[in-house]
Amino acid sequence: MCGIVGYIGNQDSKEILLKGLEKLEYRGYDSAGIAVMNDNGVQVFKEKGRIADLRNIVDEDVMANTGIGHTRWATHGVPSTVNAHPHQSNSGRFTLVHNGVIENYDILKREYLQGVALKSDTDTEIIVQLIDLFVNEGFTAEEAFRKTLTHLKGSYAIALLDAENNETIFVAKNKSPLLVGLGETFNVVASDAMAMLQVTDQYVELMDKEIVIVTKEEVKIQTLNGEEISRDPYTAELDASDIEKGTYPHYMLKEIDEQPLVMRKIIQKYQGDNEELTIDQEIVEAMNNADRIYIIAAGTSYHAGLVGKQFIEKIAEIPVEVHISSEFGYNMPLLSKKPLFIFISQSGETADSRAVLVSVKEMGHKALTITNVPGSTLSREADYTLLLHAGPEIAVASTKAYTAQIAVLSILAEVTAKSRGLELGFNLVQELGIVANAMEVLCDSKEEFEDIASKFLSTTRNAFFIGRGIDFYVGLEGALKLKEISYIQAEGFAGGELKHGTIALIENGTPIIALATQESVNLSIRGNVKEVAARGANPCIISMKGLETEEDSFIIPEVNELLTPLISVIPLQLISYYAALHRECDVDKPRNLAKSVTVE
Numbered sequence: 155m156c157g158i159v160g161y162i163g164n165q166d167s168k169e170i171l172l173k174g175l176e177k178l179e180y181r182g183y184d185s186a187g188i189a190v191m192n193d194n195g196v197q198v199f200k201e202k203g204r205i206a207d208l209r210n211i212v213d214e215d216v217m218a219n220t221g222i223g224h225t226r227w228a229t230h231g232v233p234s235t236v237n238a239h240p241h242q243s244n245s246g247r248f249t250l251v252h253n254g255v256i257e258n259y260d261i262l263k264r265e266y267l268q269g270v271a272l273k274s275d276t277d278t279e280i281i282v283q284l285i286d287l288f289v290n291e292g293f294t295a296e297e298a299f300r301k302t303l304t305h306l307k308g309s310y311a312i313a314l315l316d317a318e319n320n321e322t323i324f325v326a327k328n329k330s331p332l333l334v335g336l337g338e339t340f341n342v343v344a345s346d347a348m349a350m351l352q353v354t355d356q357y358v359e360l361m362d363k364e365i366v367i368v369t370k371e372e373v374k375i376q377t378l379n380g381e382e383i384s385r386d387p388y389t390a391e392l393d394a395s396d397i398e399k400g401t402y403p404h405y406m407l408k409e410i411d412e413q414p415l416v417m418r419k420i421i422q423k424y425q426g427d428n429e430e431l432t433i434d435q436e437i438v439e440a441m442n443n444a445d446r447i448y449i450i451a452a453g454t455s456y457h458a459g460l461v462g463k464q465f466i467e468k469i470a471e472i473p474v475e476v477h478i479s480s481e482f483g484y485n486m487p488l489l490s491k492k493p494l495f496i497f498i499s500q501s502g503e504t505a506d507s508r509a510v511l512v513s514v515k516e517m518g519h520k521a522l523t524i525t526n527v528p529g530s531t532l533s534r535e536a537d538y539t540l541l542l543h544a545g546p547e548i549a550v551a552s553t554k555a556y557t558a559q560i561a562v563l564s565i566l567a568e569v570t571a572k573s574r575g576l577e578l579g580f581n582l583v584q585e586l587g588i589v590a591n592a593m594e595v596l597c598d599s600k601e602e603f604e605d606i607a608s609k610f611l612s613t614t615r616n617a618f619f620i621g622r623g624i625d626f627y628v629g630l631e632g633a634l635k636l637k638e639i640s641y642i643q644a645e646g647f648a649g650g651e652l653k654h655g656t657i658a659l660i661e662n663g664t665p666i667i668a669l670a671t672q673e674s675v676n677l678s679i680r681g682n683v684k685e686v687a688a689r690g691a692n693p694c695i696i697s698m699k700g701l702e703t704e705e706d707s708f709i710i711p712e713v714n715e716l717l718t719p720l721i722s723v724i725p726l727q728l729i730s731y732y733a734a735l736h737r738e739c740d741v742d743k744p745r746n747l748a749k750s751v752t753v754e
């Protein structure tokens with residue numbers, strides 16, 4: 155996803171902007187740029203590639219107290235210097251950066267910009283050329299900016315410079331995330347508090363269709379028709395150490411290792427005064443009022459939702475459907491009479507999920523968001539929020555957020571079950587504590603997983619992760635981890651389904667990673683392993699203590715059978731990490747990917 159930063163104050167802005175963009179690198183990008191403004195006008199420096207490449211072209215001698223910056227993840231127009239942001243109007247007066255997608259940019263181009271020479275293939279450039287056009291028609295810069303915004307359809311987070319007014323940054327937001335940060339002698343703009351934590355931890359959320367006039371003394375928030383809005387700042391929870399790698403070679407490895415700590419933090423955060431697990435009563439009521447629950451999510455969060463379905467159905471006895479956001483949004487099933495929607499999203503900004511939230515809210519239904527980011531769009535726009543308390547997840551490949559989502563879903567199920575007079579048959583606080591200890595054991599077994607990765611995945615072009623029941627869902631997550639960071643074509647598959655066609659892909663040496671943690675299907679999944687081994691496959695069985703046999707490659711510690719996904723995923727995370735390392739892939743910032751996908 156793209157990232158935006160902006161600074162206006164008493165210091166030179168170049169280094170502040172570049173450091174801010176570096177804090178947003180984890181989101182994934184293919185080009186970057188900054189524009190700085192002083193009495194001599196606006197200077198733009200932009201480059202395809204990394205921030206390090208951008209640094210090489212920035213003129214150190216240019217001093218400017220005002221500036222904006224951008225990391226681009228290409229949507230319209232290939233990754234290139236000319237398509238990189240910032241974009242300038244043909245007059246050179248206006249310079250702008252933008253996150254999001256302008257859906258009607260083609261129409262606007264045809265309607266208003268015939269004969270205007272466009273430099274790039276981006277939707278963004280349309281915005282800055284329209285502002286030029288409206289100023290040429292006699293509007294002031296601010297009026298032209300507003301007028302342009304009223305014509306845009308789609309999502310945008312914008313920061314705009316006017317070369318004739320170097321005391322102001324103009325800002326606007328619709329659907330794409332954007333914040334303004336407050337300082338004593340300066341103010342900042344950022345897609346994410348992390349970017350500008352270096353200078354302030356005081357932030358004001360912006361809502362859709364708002365415009366902001368930012369000077370170094372003041373931040374004026376207005377609606378598009380000029381109505382003033384006042385909104386209190388919040389203190390960004392992150393602390394700088396949270397977003398540093400420390401001694402780790404990669405954020406992904408650090409975040410895998412943080413999982414035991416996150417488990418313990420979740421227990422502590424959700425324990426009430428009497429040590430019982432507790433959640434907001436209104437969420438419990440919403441769960442109990444529902445006749446069916448619809449879990450909506452994408453990617454890893456979708457995989458966590460599949461596990462959450464098991465908890466809510468088996469523990470709280472409420473029927474659950476789990477849907478991929480981008481499918482549900484355009485192919486909505488027949489809904490039950492009293493649905494409750496649960497959105498699972500680490501970032502809280504996934505556009506596919508947010509689009510569904512907007513639709514179901516318009517239909518008058520209630521929604522709960524489970525997210526790692528307080529104040530995120532999906533949190534703000536839902537009726538209820540449950541936080542993951544996992545700390546910032548920087549690596550594109552989601553790990554600690556996945557296990558945190560599963561833990562929070564188990565708590566949601568348990569508290570709801572208790573409110574219905576249902577018994578779990580086990581003490582969830584104790585079991586989650588056992589899980590945290592088991593996680594530690596696995597995080598201390600890295601060498602064994604490095605060996606497994608090198609034995610099974612070092613040269614293969616494909617791999618299968620198979621399991622039955624809840625192990626199948628974890629297999630889907632393992633396959634996603636492997637393919638998104640090592641680029642090995644991997645599939646998660648129901649063990650019993652292989653023989654219905656896919657087994658044709660099994661060749662000599664095809665790695666098959668099989669999970670065997672569920673007693674009820676233990677013999678069946680081992681039968682499936684025999685089927686593929688008989689056809690030349692190279693099986694790697696990961697079983698749970700108590701079910702192990704001497705042919706297994708790794709045995710995970712015993713935990714409550716329903717909670718096994720919390721630990722069986724860790725070997726898959728680590729095996730994928732080492733397979734990617736072995737192939738010298740960019741583990742934290744895999745090609746083509748963004749940490750949070752804020753475009754549909």
Ligand code: AGP
Nearest residue numbers: 453454455499500501504551552
């Ligand atoms: C997971 O490793 C991926 N980075 C991706 O599938 C991610 O889970 C998905 O884009 C959903 O993101 P969200 O949880 O922030 O909504």
